[in-house]
Structures are given as structure tokens and as C-alpha cells.
Amino acid sequence: MYNPFSLEGKTILVTGASSGIGRGTAIECSKMGAKVVLTARNVERLNETLKLMEGEGHVILDGNLTVEAELNSILERMPALNGVVHCAGVSQIKLVKFLDKGFIQGVFDVNVFAPLTLNTALLKKKKIKKNSSIVFISSISGVYASQVGEAGYGATKAALVGYAKSAAIELAVQGTRVNCIHPGVVETPLLNVSNGTFSEEDLENLKKKYPLKRFGQPVDVARCVVYLLSDASSWMTGSNLLLDGGFTLS
């Protein structure tokens, strides 16, 4: 059957594959025929992701990407890739006047330094094949919108956009494409963490601001990722795909 969105024959690295958008992406990529390399710190939860996936040949490489020795160990075992999806990230709410160096460093380490240095290492070790696709999970926070307490998080998500644009130009020589996806609120464990700060009522009120009357699900983001990884998007690079149920319209 004609299917330009197929990932058959592609090997895709998904970071942060132990939960949320990363897990949803790994599952969806497997359903579209990809072999998936899953990374995250928690091997148990990576195994749970693996159980939800289809097909054969998936690989778990657990470790902390912000720790150089663990990153190196992951790289040694890394197969050649046709795509990379940077899903690993943290979201912490803190007001501007409390943004100390330690906090800023912490959120940038995970959301920016880890994916960028991973790209550098993958490219140096020639793990990224020609005509590959690199996808960053950014956010509506940063470039498109923001909320109280999201200055640190938004700064990291905006940083990815700047990086992706230049990387898209440089890697175009190899036919490799680099794009960002900007989801609105997605129902993931990351959201539950902030649940302590926001009441159920706050979240319900926020949901009403979405014209499509719901938050995103990991699979919503995963299907955008599939598009960007597939040959269907082979003329798309340096782009920012907004995925927010219409939130930023109003």
C-alpha cells in the first residue's frame, strides 16, 4: 500500500523514551516500522516502553546523557541512525526573581546541553547517516507563548530553535533535516509534577483556553514526529511545527 509516512528500514534514536512524549514517540515509530534505539536513565521504565512497542530489533541504551562517561558508553553501542528525536527534558516552574545560577544550569543541562552535545558526538562518530532527520521537542513556551514561572524552561526551549536553524543549514549538505515541534500542554508525567503547584481546577481552566477543548496526548506529538522522520517531509528543514490545539490563536 502507498505510504509515504512509513519508517520501514529506518533506525531512530529516541531520548527520554522512558515516559511521556519520548515513550509515545518510541511506540509510534515502532508501529510505523522503525527500529528504535531507546535512551533514558531508568532502565525499568525503558523496558515498560519496549513492551508497548511493535516489531523487532529495538535496542535499549540506558544512561544519563548529561554525564560524559555514560554518554560515551551509550555512543559506543549506538548503531548508525536515520533519525534522532530529542524528547528528554525537564520542566520546573520558578519565578524570574528566584532564577539562580544553579537552577538555570540544571534546566539547561538537561534541555539544551545534553541534546546538543549528543548531536555533536553522533556527528563526529558518523552515527548519523545521509538524508537523516533530527527532531527537537521544543514547546509553545519560549518562542510562541509563556506563563508565570516558565522563564527558565522557555529560555531552554527557545535555545533549541536557534540551534536547529543553523544545524539545518549545515547538515543540509548531507541531506539531513533538522526541525522543531512546539507542543502546547501535553498530558505526561511532567505535567503531574507541576500538579502539586497547580490545582485540578487550574488545569481545567487552562484546558478551556484550548479551542479544541483538550490537552495534547503523547501520541499527538508522536505522529508529528513520525511525519518529520518520514520521507513525506523530505523538503522540510529548519521549520517549527506548532502543535497546540489552537491555544496560541487567541
Add this chain to the structure above:
Amino acid sequence: MKLNEFVKAFTAEFEETDESVFSPATDYKSLEEWGSLTALSIISMIDNEMDKTITGADLRACTTIEELHNLIQTKE
């Protein structure tokens, strides 16, 4: 952090409300300036100054500053 120091630190997070309003018995959620921004300020202050993590739910569960101070003592 002792209760009187806590009241002082709590007070410092408010920009508009007069200092004289604040005491251990103050019902902080009834203050005009109370809202999501001040709530986050208090959470961040407790995190930075006392190295304790409280949630929005904790803030909603307490009435007075003293009650909140007591609750913080039970946190890891």
C-alpha cells in the same frame, strides 16, 4: 527558620501589602495581593531559603502563616 523569621521572609514576597498586616495569625489567602504569582513566590522562597519543597495544595490547605510554618517542619 524560626516563626518570626518566617513571617518576615513571607512578608518580603509581597510588593503592595503593608508590612504591618503580617503576623503568625494572618490569613494569607484573604489578602488582596494573594494570587498565583504570590503563591509561586512563597513556594520559591521556601525552596531557596529553607530547602523544603511545598506544593500549591499545601498552600491551599493552610490558613495562617503559622500553620504553614508548622506544615513545613513536617516536610523532608
